[in-house]
Amino acid sequence: AHSAANPTEPRLSNYVPAGPLLYLEAKDFSSLLGEWNSSGQKKQWVKSSNYEVFSRSRLFLRLNDAGRQFAAAAGLPPDMNFLAEVAGTRSVLALYDIGNLQFLYIAYLPSAKSMQTTLWQARAKFEPRSAGGVDFYLRRDPESQKEVAFAVSGDYLLLATREDLLAGALQLISGNSQSRTVEAEQWWSQSVASSGSPGDLRMVLNLEKIVPSPYFRTYWVQQNITDLTQYSAAISDFFRSNKLYREERVLIRKSPPVAALTPDGLEAAADLIRLVPDSAGIYEAKAHPSADSCFDLLVTKLLAPRSGPVPSSQIAPQVQLTSGETGAGSDLETRIDQPPAQRSVTAEGTTALKELLDQTKLLASLQVQSTERDRAGVFVKIHSAIALVAASDWNEGNVQSALADFAGPGLTASRLGVGWQQKSGYQEFDGLWPLAVSVHGKSLLVSDDPTLMAAMLSNFNRKSEVKSAVFVAGFNHSRERANFARFSGALDRPNLGQSDVPGMERQPQFFSENLASLSSTLADIAAERIAIRTEGERDLQTITYEWSQ
Numbered sequence: 001a002h003s004a005a006n007p008t009e010p011r012l013s014n015y016v017p018a019g020p021l022l023y024l025e026a027k028d029f030s031s032l033l034g035e036w037n038s039s040g041q042k043k044q045w046v047k048s049s050n051y052e053v054f055s056r057s058r059l060f061l062r063l064n065d066a067g068r069q070f071a072a073a074a075g076l077p078p079d080m081n082f083l084a085e086v087a088g089t090r091s092v093l094a095l096y097d098i099g100n101l102q103f104l105y106i107a108y109l110p111s112a113k114s115m116q117t118t119l120w121q122a123r124a125k126f127e128p129r130s131a132g133g134v135d136f137y138l139r140r141d142p143e144s145q146k147e148v149a150f151a152v153s154g155d156y157l158l159l160a161t162r163e164d165l166l167a168g169a170l171q172l173i174s175g176n177s178q179s180r181t182v183e184a185e186q187w188w189s190q191s192v193a194s195s196g197s198p199g200d201l202r203m204v205l206n207l208e209k210i211v212p213s214p215y216f217r218t219y220w221v222q223q224n225i226t227d228l229t230q231y232s233a234a235i236s237d238f239f240r241s242n243k244l245y246r247e248e249r250v251l252i253r254k255s256p257p258v259a260a261l262t263p264d265g266l267e268a269a270a271d272l273i274r275l276v277p278d279s280a281g282i283y284e285a286k287a288h289p290s291a292d293s294c295f296d297l298l299v300t301k302l303l304a305p306r307s308g309p310v311p312s313s314q315i316a317p318q319v320q321l322t323s324g325e326t327g328a329g330s331d332l333e334t335r336i337d338q339p340p341a342q343r344s345v346t347a348e349g350t351t352a353l354k355e356l357l358d359q360t361k362l363l364a365s366l367q368v369q370s371t372e373r374d375r376a377g378v379f380v381k382i383h384s385a386i387a388l389v390a391a392s393d394w395n396e397g398n399v400q401s402a403l404a405d406f407a408g409p410g411l412t413a414s415r416l417g418v419g420w421q422q423k424s425g426y427q428e429f430d431g432l433w434p435l436a437v438s439v440h441g442k443s444l445l446v447s448d449d450p451t452l453m454a455a456m457l458s459n460f461n462r463k464s465e466v467k468s469a470v471f472v473a474g475f476n477h478s479r480e481r482a483n484f485a486r487f488s489g490a491l492d493r494p495n496l497g498q499s500d501v502p503g504m505e506r507q508p509q510f511f512s513e514n515l516a517s518l519s520s521t522l523a524d525i526a527a528e529r530i531a532i533r534t535e536g537e538r539d540l541q542t543i544t545y546e547w548s549q
Contacts, residue, residue: 012092012106013188015156017168018180020094020104021213023188023204029091029107032200033084041521048517049508059219066101070161073141074148075125076118085117086157094182096165098215104169105159114152119159126150131167132174138163191235194250194538199237208232208254230254231539243549249541256537261288266468266533268364268389273472274462275387275445277455281370281480284473289365291357294388297367298353301384302435302448303407353402361391363442370452371483380487385447385456396439400427403437403446423450425457470539471532478526478548481519488512524548 012025026032036042045051054060071077088107096102114120126137129149136151136158149166150159153173160166171177182188187206210216211228234251269287276283286293366387371380404418407429411417417431426438428450436453438445440460447453466472488511508514526548533540 009090011183012090012108013183014181015106015169015172016092016094016104016182017165017172018182018185020096020182021098021206021210022093022095023182023202024093024095025198025202026091027198027200028089030084030087030089033087037080037084041524045518045521048521049513050515050518050521053508053514069141069144069146070148072144073139073146073161074119075122075139082118086119086159088157094165096162098210098213100161102161102165104162104165106169107157108155109157110155111152114157117157119150120152123150129163129167132170132172132176134170134174136166136170138166187233190252191233191250194252195235195237196248197237199239199246199248201238203236203238205234205236207234207251243547245545245547247541247543249539249543251539251541253537253539257534261470261534263468264391265363266470269366269472270466270469271464272364272366272387272389273466274464275366275456275459276368276474277370277452277459279370279455279479280368280474280476281483282473282475283366283368285364285366285469285471287364287470289362291354291360291362294362294365295354295357297365297386298446299406301367301369301386302446303353303403304410353406356398356402360394362388363391364389368452368456371480371487373483373486380483380490382487383447383449383452385445385449385452387446387456388444390442390444393441394439394444399439399444400437403435404429407433407435424454426450426453466531469531469533472530474527474529476527477519477522481523484519485512485516488516 013023016023067078076082086105086107086109088109091107092105094104096104123137126139126149129136129138132153134151134153136149138147138149140147147161147163148159149161149163150157151166151170152158153170156173158166158169160169168177168179172179172181185206187208188204191204207228211225211231217225230253231251232254234249236247236249239246239248265287269285272285273283289297368385368387369382371382373380400420404415404420408415408418411431411433417429417433419430420427420437421430423436426436426445428434428436434448434450436445436447436450438453438457445453445456447456488509492509492512508517524547525545527546528544530541530543
């Protein structure tokens, strides 16, 4: 009786024809759109340097061109007012072509509201068509040959940029079509079967077709195309509550991973999270790290931190024409008559530390970083700590000798300052550089800050909240936001004047203005954490965002 009185709402995926690259579904799109338009984050973001840079980007210009082509075909602009009119509760957007932005949109919108929209009022400008026993309307721009079609079928509003997509959806709604739906495609069904219940937003991706697309390879900001080629599909569900946003992702591999991850390494990586102090700004734990990656981590974060060679970029450089001057009158600190100083490291020191790591079976690694201002509040210091878990106990003498041999040539001409003195729970260099090391059985901790070392040691009796993971990372945004702005502002200060090119408006600095303004916009996000696990051919990712209010 209950089922008869409350029939299950049909899945909107039943009405989506096969072939999309991306499927996006919302439980209540209208409410999400209303919250975004009235939010303080949007008001602040559109005035920020981050938005200013985005509004000049090639992607933004391409989207504007697509909007003008849609307006020419539909006879009305696709602005926020138009979007608010057609936004329904349960809604689906299926993207079939990235370059041409060919899509099908279906929204549950009572017919009375559909007929009040500007789109319906302008139907006289469209050519009438029919499919599945329902009339729909089509309009084509003769210049760009772009199409816009829409229809109202019961309480569903349908909008598409291809006639065949809209006609196919109407036939599926009528139940008279034998055409395949997106649910019949393997990438979609496999993704949905691997996930749990849908979130407030659900996105399903056909990565096997998306990743090779030149548009995706050009505009995908992470530029990790090689990593994504190992996956055939992915699904992401986004859940919202008052102070916690959670995203559950499932990435499906084309084949099982080559290197098997043993349970001891996964448990060791998860167990290391208990050492992270509450004052940490950022941390990152990995299971089964290689000896080379651990060596690089120790060198770049602690033993020899310096600016290395710039990695080769695969993005075309941006050319700025100038009048020919090289350098600036304010740049008096850069020497041009001698090469930059390099930190000398003896082969013996490098070999001892590298051999120690090569001969050790490493289960997990953890790096922790935090910032603090000096007493005057002028400079921002960055402190780091690294923890390594081995399959067997570390030899404390070998560890101390290898670290001293590596760091010594860069600090002293003799052995002064690289001897070890006992502190409470750890050993520390007896010189001016406060390198600290602590060995606890299978755990090795190294830090350049005694306070950070003491905080991590005090957490050894904690219990980890994570049971098993390949990768766990976290970022304390509320703690690091002000220090990041201060640190990057000091670095960018020489470049905050007028544009170097006469007549050209100055571009916002990337760190101190662009990213800092985005950080300020999202100031209410207190922290972020990501945990990655593996189950056979699936990679499971959980991302959480904690809001302060």
